[in-house]
Amino acid sequence: MPETMPESTPLPAAGTADAAALRGLAGGAVHLPGDPLYDEARMPWNLQVDEHPAAVAYPADPHEVARIVRAAAESGLKVAPQGTGHGAPPLAGRLGDAVLLRTSAMTGLRVDAATRTARAEAGVLWGDVVARAARVGLAGMHMSSPGVGVVGSSLGGGVSWYSRQHGLQCSAITAVEVVLADGTFVRATDDQDPELLWAARGGTGGFGVVTALEFDLLPVRTAYAGMLAWDWRHTRRVLTAWGEWTADAPESVTSVARIFQVPDVASLPGQLRGRKMVMIDAVALGDAEAGARSIAPLRALRPEIDTFAQMPAADIAHLQLDPQEPTAVYANSVLVHGFPADAVDALVAAAGPGSGSNLLFVELRQLAGALARPAPRGGALDHLPAAFLVLGVGLDVGTGWGAVRADAMRILDSLAPWSSRASYLSMAYEAAARRGFAAAAYERLVRIRRTVDPDGVFVAPQAAAGS
């Protein structure tokens, strides 16, 4: 063997050579650029994000996570934890020198009926929790899509169908298990490492690889839930009436109004397919009688479709018909204080009939109730200071992502007079991290991150703390 390298040997490209140290870890579940399954492994749920990380690893337990983190740090690489990749967009452009550490192999889930709690590892999806909890008459504060990961969505806050009564999902977290930058494993609770638990409650992560969460479940077996739908020429009438109705709606009811340009795909109900609709989805905790009373004013608007019924909690996770398979989407959102008639006009002009908007849907989520009050347990994000979250979601319909983004920005701009200074980072990928938190909370998050990850090994999912 020659002592020195022949001159003709090219220097290894940055990143790729370093990641070679990871090969063989995680039982072989490490993919480097050029490996046959690299392209498969690097794709997040949101296919709009097309990153080429230095390596993709799928560790199956905290030991394997720790070895990946140590090997990455020793190789001068960063680590970006990712579950399903629903929230991948903020990572775009930041993974070239990072190991994408995907948590999907950690699928352990325990539901304890007696204490009404769950322990979900980082690869568990909300659909898994909902199905398991329903067997013992419990429900989790799941997101609108059952395919979203529990850990990622909980770290980011978590607005659920039950949130107006029970607050953010992150406030239900009672323990977090995390592998830190030096490879140590910590289980943080209110008594042990409470700062990490505080950061886990809505701080969006970025302080380590969260391998599992423990959180409270709700004793909910059934709820009165369903969808009302009208042709979208009724958008103004329906949204105006809905806006007024929300002011007096009880906290047991959570609703979402949508302008939905329904794609013509076989997985959707025939009566919706290919049509443009305005819809209201809602979940009312309690019995059918009370639920029907609550939504009576909306029914008075004479919807074309009415699917409301008392349904098992497990079915509520599928209420919104979100696509389950990986999809390329663009999303952006704004928090607003109110939704008066002027705001309805502005929104309809930006996204309704005649607007020229091609967005898949524009969604107005009803907040307030418990969401507006600081959670007793506290946390980096302990409430949402707004009345509605307005979310625009678009697919590339052939006009390019620039046009999709422009459609979404038009909505955000149209609602500027009512918008809050704050952003809900889980759905506002372009917002500055500082806007996701109260000022003191943000400073505290930055301090915690600097303490546990002084060398900045982790790529923060939302650039929440100082990057």
Add this chain to the structure above:
Amino acid sequence: MDGQPQLNLHVLGELTATRDGAVVDLGGRRQRAVLAGLVIHRDQVVPADRLVECVWGEQPPANAPGALQAYVSHLRRRLEPDATARQREGVIARAGPGYVLRLPPDAVDAWTFEAAVESAAGESPVEAACTLDTALKAWRGPAYADYAGEAWVEAECARLTELRAVARERLLAARLELGEAQLVIGDLEALVKEDPLREERWRLLTLALYRAHRQAAALEALRRARTVLADELGVDPGPALRALEAEVLAQSPDLDGPPAARAADATALVPRPRTPDGIVDRDHELTLLRERLEDLADGTSGCVLVEGPAGIGKTRLLDELRRLAVAAGVWVRSARSSALEQDFEWGVVRQLFGAGVDDVLGRAERFAVLRGLCELTTRLAEQAPFVLCVDDVQRCDEASLQFLAYLVPRLEELPVLIVLTMRTGEPQHADDLVELVADETVTVVRPAPLTEQGTAALVADRLGRGADAFVATCHRMTSGNPLLLRQLLRALADQGVPPDAAHVDTVRAVGSRAITSLVTLRLRRMPERVSIVAHAVAVLGPTADLRSVADLARRPEEEVAAALDVLARGEILRDGQPGQPLDFVNPLVRDAIHADIPPGERALLHARMERRLKSSSSRPAHAGVPTP
């Protein structure tokens, strides 16, 4: 012979006997052991030295045969006091090298019990409940209670205990069918508590609770079952429990059918044997093998080589061929080459022909041996056509390989079908193998990777109908390798992952692992009493059987048998036929598990293995000890 006194023996409890209802004094413990030894073997002749073992164990006194005769003679006098000494061979008869018990089937309580359980399986719930209730009352304590823990009664005790457990389950099942749901809940709770790993008990309890209009409690019972199975065995509930769960959740009307309509269904409660997993995408290969078997029946020889990479399903094809052959009444001689035995001359030939081949192998010249083996093959084929299977021929010992290469061109019109499997991607140095593969009479079959449709079929079989994106990802991650796919699906099933589009990345995550780490990871998540059994099988290699594994792992055979079942169900061990040696689903899996044994445990197992080999010279054919 009217008026003959009625003699009854009782072994479901302590060993006792009655004559016309009066208790018979059977003498001391050793003397009674002779009778117990005869009862266990029912109407089989028991050699005297076997009885000696029952009485004295491994260290009999010098005069054991004489003492045994004395015990037999005393027993005869007690059992048939009215007969003269010469006539007293009615109950304990001398036969060949030993003795045999001559009693009607209803004279021994264990025999009656067994017959009752069998007959109840075909009866209506009313009759079955009555039959089983009566039968269970015969039990007065653990079977052969006086000899509990002694090796010679262990297997029979275990068998009877299992039979009793089944009988108790079926009694409650029958009462449940008779509409006694509320009444049997307490008994079922007790049964579950006794043995929470028997899924049938959870099934009945759930059904009883549901029929007693306690749906929440029924679901809670299922949840408890799931937890127990997960904690104790690391497995999910079986299909019966899972199906019941779905029915309870759906409030299926099937659950509460009128008792009268279900009367004929009692046999459905008998646990059904698992059906072997479907082979997919192998129509062409199976057709060819079937045709060759038909040719063989017509007296035509053949040689088929199944060739492909690890895990493509070569051994499964061989298994299927064996099954077809046995079904057609054709003899099959099988051998499996292994790296451990590759240096052992004539290892594969010995596996194929057994001890009868020793004379031939003893000949001085290699050529004489080859000719002798050929003649032996001819002689056997002239008696009846047969199939000769060698699995993993790339690891065959050099001498046996030479025989195969010598035999194939000389088969001519002999009714012999030779089927070999060969793993590609391994260095092959042996000229004989090259020659064999190149022989023009050899048909080479190369099983292709599974298609996406085949993948979908296996996904549906394991996890339920899979979403397109889920199936496509399974297919891409495994490149259509059936072994990898099966292990992937097994791991996903272990974790309760549903086959929907949302779990695509779970498939990527699990499917990214090397097959070996997939298996070792799953094994590490199983309880220690299962993993140690897998470790022992890995250390023993081709010599592994129930007894040797139990010996090496220092665990009771029942426990080992249960663990082996878990391992086979989990597709870590092959689901072999009874009598076949234990083996992993693939040699790679064996190597990986062997490498994953914690160092201390491995040293211990190997030390025991070597002691075992030293103390027994019974298996010189398997002298190889895998190196740690």
